[in-house]
Amino acid sequence: MARITHGIACSHIPALGVASDFDKWEDPYWKPIQEGFAPTRKWEAENLPDVVILVYNDHASAFDMKIIPTFAIGCGESYKPADEGWGPRAVPDVEGHPDLAWHIAQSLILDEFDMTIINEMDVDHGLTVPLSMVFGKPAKWPVKVIPLAVNVVTYPPPSGNRCWALGEAIARAVESFPEDLKVQVWGTGGMSHQLQGPRAGLINAEWDQMFLDKLSGDTQELRCIPHIEYLRETGSEGIEMVMWLIMRGALGKETRELRRFYHVPASNTAVGHIVLEPVNGAVPPSATVEGAASQHLAD
C-alpha cells in the first residue's frame, strides 16, 4: 500500500535555479540559502521517497492563454525542462510515475475533482527549482515525480479550501494504491512576493511566519484565507501559497514540523521552506455517488 510519508514546502524562485546551475552557492548573497537547505538535503537522502507529488504552477510555459486548467495532473512517462526564454535549464529530465499518476487522476475524478489529465508537457522553474533545492545537482533525479499544476496566474485561482480538499482526496487516492510506495507531497511557490507594479518587492515576514506556524498541528484555519488576504498581505504573487495547502491537506488531520527555514530575500522574494510529518494522517471519507457505488461493489 502506498503511503504519504512527509510533506515539504519550498519556494521555487527562478534565481535559485540560476544559483544552482551556475554554482553560486558560495556567493555571500546565496550562502545563507544554501545553508538553510543543507540539513534538508541530508534529511531527504535518509528519508528518500519513491515518488514526489510535486504541486506547482506553470508560469506561462506549458500552458499559454489558449488553455488554462485549474488542476492538471501529469500522467506521462517523462517531462523536459521548459525553455523560458533563456534556453532550458541544464537539469535532468523529470521521470514520471504513470501508474500512480493515472491511479490518482482516476480516483480524483470519481471523487468529484474536475482534473485535467496531461500526458505531454515541459516543466518550468516552478517544478525544477524545488528539485534542485532538495537534491542538488545529481546526474539523474533520485525520485519519480508526478507534476500537479495549479492555475494561480489567471484569476480566480482555486480557493484555499478547494486546494486543501484536493490534498485530502490525494491522500485517499494514494492510500488505495496497492503497490508499496513511499510518497511525499511537495507544495511550492511563495512566500510573500510581488513581481509587478510600483508595489513590487513587498515582503511580509510576520504573515509568512504565521502561515508557517499554522501548517503544523490540527488547525485548519489556513483553508479559510480568502484570495484578497493573500493579495493585500503577501503581494500579488503570494497567492502561490494556496498550493502549499494541497500538500498540507494531503498530510491529514494533524502534522508535526520537522524543520523550517525562512530567509529574505532571494531576488524579489521571501524564501520559505518547511518539512512536515503526519501525526494523524486521517482525512474525511469521500461522499460521492460513484464512491458509494464502487464501495457497494467492493463489499
Next chain:
Amino acid sequence: MARITHGIACSHIPALGVASDFDKWEDPYWKPIQEGFAPTRKWEAENLPDVVILVYNDHASAFDMKIIPTFAIGCGESYKPADEGWGPRAVPDVEGHPDLAWHIAQSLILDEFDMTIINEMDVDHGLTVPLSMVFGKPAKWPVKVIPLAVNVVTYPPPSGNRCWALGEAIARAVESFPEDLKVQVWGTGGMSHQLQGPRAGLINAEWDQMFLDKLSGDTQELRCIPHIEYLRETGSEGIEMVMWLIMRGALGKETRELRRFYHVPASNTAVGHIVLEPVNGAVPPSATVEGAASQHLAD
C-alpha cells in the same frame, strides 16, 4: 439580469450533420427525424435566446491524448468547425459570448468547480450537429454559443452527480450576470448507442424513455445513476447522457416537459430530444469560502 429560460437535450449524431449538409431530409430514412425536430425549430424561433450554453463532448478533435480536461468552458470570441477527417462541415462559424462565458468561468471556479478555460479551439459534430437540428441551415447561427466540453471519452468521466451540481452552479452564475440576457442550456449526446465491438448497435428504448421521463418534475434520481449502469444498459457511448444532467441541473428544482421526440435509428444511435421549462428554478446556495468572503463584502 440574465436568466435561464429553457433547457434542450438533443443527440449529436454525426450522420445528422451529413443529412443536413447534403439535404437528405426528404429521404425516407431521415424524414421522421426531420419531422420530429420541425416543431422545435418553429418553437425555438419564437423563443429565441440570446445565448446557448452548449454542453457537449469533444470527440478527439480539439483535445488529443496530450491534454484531457474534465470540464472545459469556451471563453473565446468564435470557434471554427473542426476537420474530423472528411474536411470541416460547411456550417457557419460559432460566435461565442466572452462576457458571459468569463463571468460563468470565474464564478464556477470560486464555486469550487475546477474548470479549464479555453480561448481557442475548433468545435466538432458534438457542438455543431445540435445547432443544425434546432436552427436548420441559416447563413449565420441566430444565437451566441458558450461551448462547455465534458470529457466522456477517457475514463472516468465526471459522475452524474457532479454534472448535475455543475448545472446548479451554472444557474447561480447566470443569475448573477447583470446584463438582461435570455439563456438556454443544451445537453447533447446520447441516447443509447454503442459504436464499438461485437455489442455495437445496442439500443435500449425502455431505459431511454425512463431517462426522458425523469428529466421532468422535481425528482433528482438521475443524478445517482453510476457509470456502470449507463454502460450496461445503454451501450458504451450512452455515457454521453451525463451531459444532459448539466442541462437538467441548471434548470433548478422543478421542470416541465414542453415536447419530446424519440426515434430509432439514426446511424448506430437512438435519437432523443426533449424541451424543458423550469417550473421552479431554485438551486441550492453555494457553500464555499470565497463565496462567504465575497458575500460579506457585498453586504
Next chain:
Amino acid sequence: MGGPIDIHAYLGEFDDIPGTRVYTAKRARQGYHLNQFAMSLMKAENRERWKADERAYLDLWPMTEDQKLAVLARDYNRLLDLGGNIYFLAKVFSTDGLSFLQAVSTMTGMSVEDYQAMMIAGGRSPEGVRSIKANRDAEGAAVTKESR
C-alpha cells in the same frame, strides 16, 4: 452516498460487459501513439501523405507492429484490443470515406446490410448482453435445472 471510492472495483466492473472495451487508463496508455497517429489525419496534408504510402506514414509513429498491421487491415476490433479508441480511429475510417455505420458494422460480424436492418428494426436488445457474469450464472442455473 458516502464511503470511500474503490477505483479497482469501479474499473473491475467494466470487464464484465460482453463485447465491450471501455477506454480506461490502461487502454489509453497502451494505445497512446496509435490514437495520436489517427488524430494526425485531421489535417488534409497528413491525409495526403497517408494515402500516398500508408506503411511509410505509420512508420513515423512509435506504434507496435501489431498496431500497424491492424491499422493496415482496418481490423477495428483488434485495434480496440490494442488500445485504440473509436473516436480517434474515426479519423482513419473517415479518411477512407466510410460512415460510422459502415465502420461500426465491421466489428459486429454482420454485413453492413444486416447490421443496418437490425438498427432499423430497433437495434440490438440489451437482453443477454448486460453482464458476462450474469450470463454465466444463468447458464449454470439452466444446466443445473436440466441435470436434475
Next chain:
Amino acid sequence: MGGPIDIHAYLGEFDDIPGTRVYTAKRARQGYHLNQFAMSLMKAENRERWKADERAYLDLWPMTEDQKLAVLARDYNRLLDLGGNIYFLAKVFSTDGLSFLQAVSTMTGMSVEDYQAMMIAGGRSPEGVRSIKANRDAEGAAVTKESR
C-alpha cells in the same frame, strides 16, 4: 461558509490594492495577443527573428499600437495596464538577458541598486500599501483631527 458567490464584489476588491494589477479576465482579454506574442519567445528561432527586427516581429501579432510601443520601450508598468501578465512578459526580459530582479525593479521607480538594497534590508513593508480605501480613510481622519 455559505452564501452565494458575488463575483463582482470579489473582483472589485482587487482594484483597492495600491500599485497592483491583478490578472483578471478583463486584463487577460485585453492582453491576449500581447501575452501570446511574449510566449512565442520561448522558441529559440522566434527569439532570433525578434532580435533581428523587433518591430517587424511585433507586426505579426494583432496587438494594439500602444501595446507594441510599450513592448519596444520595455515599459512594464504600461504593459501591465495594457493587459500584460508578468509571467508572459518574463519571456521578453529573459530574452533581453535581464533577471526578474532587474526587470521588476524598473516598475518601482527605483534604481536596480536601490531596489536590491531594499530587498536585502527585508523588502517593502506592507504597511500603508494594503488598501487604497484604508489609506484614504486614514488620511481623512488625520485631516479631520488636524482641523479640529
